[in-house]
Amino acid sequence: MKITMNTNKIAAYVFTAFACMVFSSCDSFLDQQPLNQPTTTADIFKDRVNSEKFLFQCYSYIPRYWLLSAAEGYPWSAASDESDITWSHDVHKMNNGSWNANDIPYGKWQNNYQGIRDFNYFLQNIDMCKELSSKEIAQYKAEVRFIRALIYVNLIRTYGPVVILHDDLLELDKEYLLGRNTFDECVEYVSQELTEIADILYPEQNDTNLGRPTSGSALALKAVLLNFAASPLFNTDTSIYAGWKSNITGKNLMPTTYSEKKWKDAAAAAKAVIDLNRYELYKDKATDGSDKIDPYTSLYGIHYQKWNSELIFGRHMTFGYTEAEARDFVYLITPKVFQNNRGSVSVSQKQVDAFAMSDGTYPITGYSDGSPEWNGKDGRNPIIDPTSGYSETGAENFTHPWDKVSTLTYKMYINREPRFYMSIVYDNLRWVYGSNLSKSEIIDYGSGGSSYEPYGINHPLTGYTPRKFTFRETDPSSGYVFPLWPLMRLAEIYLDYVEALIEYDYQNPDVLKYWNELRTRAGVPNIEAVYPGIENDQDKLRQMLRRERQVELFFENSRYFDIRRWKIAEITNNNVPIYGMNITVDDGAPNNIGQTDFWKRTPIYRGNRTFLPKHYLYPLHQNELDRNKVIEQSWRW
Known part of the structure; x- marks a missing residue:
């Protein structure tokens, strides 16, 4: 017309x-x-x-x-199963199912x-x-x-x-x-x-x-x-x-x-x-003179080397926008131990579970609720691969591979893949920062800790915050360097290509070729080396590729749309709470890390989430329906 x-x-x-x-x-x-x-x-x-x-x-x-x-x-990250938000936020209407055609958050x-x-x-x-x-x-x-x-x-x-x-x-x-x-x-x-x-x-x-x-x-x-x-x-x-x-x-x-x-x-x-x-995956060489890739500086550079080789389309946070908006984002993800910051974006335990060990093995293979895939309904009772070396008992001194400092570390966080350390801030991590990386602060999310605010909103409900998009060469209390936000990068195109091949030609050699290019940059072994025979198993390829995507694209607004287009949000987001550590308890620092009730998987106080089949699509506002008599309301709204 x-x-x-x-x-x-x-x-x-x-x-x-x-x-x-x-x-x-x-x-x-x-x-x-x-x-x-x-x-x-x-x-x-x-x-x-x-x-x-x-x-x-x-x-x-x-x-x-x-x-x-x-x-x-x-609201895309907090409306998926990868995170939540501490302060009062309309996304909670989406998560508890109380939104409707007259009250649509972020339409x-x-x-x-x-x-x-x-x-x-x-x-x-x-x-x-x-x-x-x-x-x-x-x-x-x-x-x-x-x-x-x-x-x-x-x-x-x-x-x-x-x-x-x-x-x-x-x-x-x-x-x-x-x-x-x-x-x-x-x-x-x-x-x-x-x-x-x-x-x-x-x-x-x-x-x-x-x-x-x-x-x-x-x-x-x-x-x-x-x-x-x-x-x-x-x-x-x-x-x-x-x-x-x-x-x-x-x-x-x-x-x-x-x-x-x-x-x-x-x-x-x-x-x-x-x-x-x-385009090519952003990679930095190791500083030892070899041809090896340094996965930590490579992963960091994706967001801080402006307009790098991996970026296909993106925005710099202050390019045509106000610095106040960008600063607010950094405030919200950076722990409260730094002045002016809030640390009130909470990474879910299930997202923490998604990352592999340093040898590429995925330590959590499912949950004891009997869900058919690893990202099942309940993050409370993990099924642990006994060959992975993963443990949720006790702590030991561990040198963080990016910050290069040693702290007493809960065993859950030891010997994980590089993307884990570049993505997650966990309790008792020592955050190294400053122009010469000469300063550091211990992150304490437990009750009474430096990054916990009793009766307030300036702490994570789960005991985890995102590290991705944070910059460490400045003092977070006084200065910021804002990251590049990728709307599309080559890693996503690799994952899209591999996913499509798996669905109709799963033994195509390009499946392993492009998948493993991502894993090599991330510092983990080839997928078929970790799981021999996976190249002949379409279902396992599909599930492992989805997990790779959750890890690689964490906090980049991919997960919300992925769990919907895969039609698994009824599993991941329905009748289940978000789990984390028990932040209402002291973490036992400095000598009793891993020994208090802080270190128990605990649901956050918001209760179970609700996801009905109609929630796969957003509704139209009732005002739109009143003014345009032939427009179709979204299914079942």
């Missing part, structure tokens, strides 16, 4: 939308009114300065995933469609600017189409089938009755968009344009989308969404039959990114 518009009416609205954030208070993206201002389309696009200001406004819609506490933030439907209208407005009018060359206009259009595709991907991952507007604009003072496109139509449209703009965007950006999308960014986003669309929630003969139909066409909104071709398409899309040979 072609939608006409009054360009001057929409001009007044879109040019000021970002500054005044009017989209946060409007009821419906289909029924927003223009501001009473004299700005015209000709005014906006008459020169380079204003045209590029509008372009940068389009960039402002790229998600800032590091926003945890703000109303416009993102982005309205904001995202405001962005899509801004993008379409730019695309329809940027040709008016005579100060831009035709080449510049073509690039700017491709960049905006990429951002639009990114927003559509986020909508699809959150809501399933959505409304595809193509290049059309809505007349702001009229009603429109628009239903959702089918899921497959949405995926096909965005995939085709990304294919087209990959031929227009530059292969690389120069130093003054880092952070803008490239042709590789477009192909990588396509790969991420196709991997999502091929996954079990959307690609099965037994779809829970059978009977959920369009109010306009009567078509099924979701696929109802399995297609192996979707996995093949996903694999081909990921391989196309790899075959560009523009």
